[in-house]
Amino acid sequence: MLKEPRRKYMDIVFVTIISICLVLMLGYQVVNVMALQKEATPTPTPRPFATAYQGIPEVGEETFRPTPTPEVSPTPSETPFLE
């Protein structure tokens, strides 16, 4: 059996360690849930050029095609550098 003062000291140390673990585990849950939410939020993704490209209609070719999607304006990084 532990002596009373030593036991009290042990209690404090033990409760502190377990509390740290509890906070870490709660943090783990929050991080995971935030990642889930981030994943669930729809972000507009530009359609690839190939999907939007409808081909050049030739003279006399039937022009019926599915409605083309509006061209996505290039992001700054994609804009060619003009001198």
Add this chain to the structure above:
Amino acid sequence: MAVRSKDKAKKQRPYDYWDRVFAGIALVIIAAAWIVGGILQRQEAPECQLSVFEEATECRPIGNDMYEAVRVEENGTETVVGWGSFGEATGYGGPLQVFVGVKPDGQLAGVKVIKNKETQTYFRRLEQDAFFEQFQGMAANASFQLDADVDAVTRATVSSQAVADAAQEASYRVAERQLDMAVTREVEPIKFGTPEIVLIALYVAGYIGHRRGFKYKKHFRWATMIVGLVVLGFMYNQPLTIGIINSFMLGFWPNWRTNIYWYLLLGGIFFVVTAQSKNPYCSWFCPFGACQEVLGAIGGARYMGPKAGRGREVLKWTQRGLALTAIVLALIFRNPGATSYEIFGNLFAFNGAPLQWVVLGIILVLSLFVRRPWCNYLCPLDPTVDIINSSRRWITRGIRSVS
């Protein structure tokens, strides 16, 4: 003597009362989270996955869950390069959806997972082990059996099985409807092997050992713990987690023919806890519990934490709060594994998040001096079993008072 026992009963009443209150409130919160999660759930229409087909420039729906991938030349002519469809199966964490592309010659162009609720550290194993690449070039009407046509990834077999099942569903649809290929749907063989046999044996041993007056209780318990540690832990990494209980509540039940272990583990706990109000799993063969006891025996662990008073109460209630948070968040986000914070995978499969590694280290060191620190102060299963037990007591008392 009679007065003393009356005083004792009076002292115990508040504890029992708050336990019951907790169980009641917890059940209400869990039910509310389940409903809220159902309302918030979004049903998004799946989109054709162009990236599965190497040469395709367009992919469009052609009805009946079928998509057509075409290559459009510069002059506008179109060539069909394949067809695709979606398949779904239940994995470790819930529904898993894949898109499968099939080329006109009947070979698979590729398999892509669209949605999954698997534990991400395990799911990454499938990507790292080139699991998905092995589907390329496979016949669309192949059997898709694990370890025959498809090699499962070790320690991620449930996820591997789910991907194979979902891919089979989608591939067979394309094979039958677009390619007129003969498809034979083989009945999945029932998977019953070493882990299932060992689990049943451990439940029986736990049941026998729990009985009062059993002569070799101590030795028997050590034997079951070591078997649990080695077989259920290090060999198969299949301990009970809160993720499994969440999956059960969300209705994400895996195929029973290939997941008998899942049903045995969960069914065994519910049956024994409700019928006998005892929990043989935790004290008799939980692999992580056994690991802590082994370390405790080495280090001579005697300390049990604060004996009574505020410290112990605070720790008990924070453990319950943590477990309840894990259940509620899983139900709201419809993702059983996301909040499963156990550190078992780190120890038995060397797989887990950095925060879990930190906690594992602390717990293993602490186990040398304290008896089962994880089980007594952090594990979510203990409070969950408490809720089941309190509910059971409530119901039986209600039935008795009516009759």
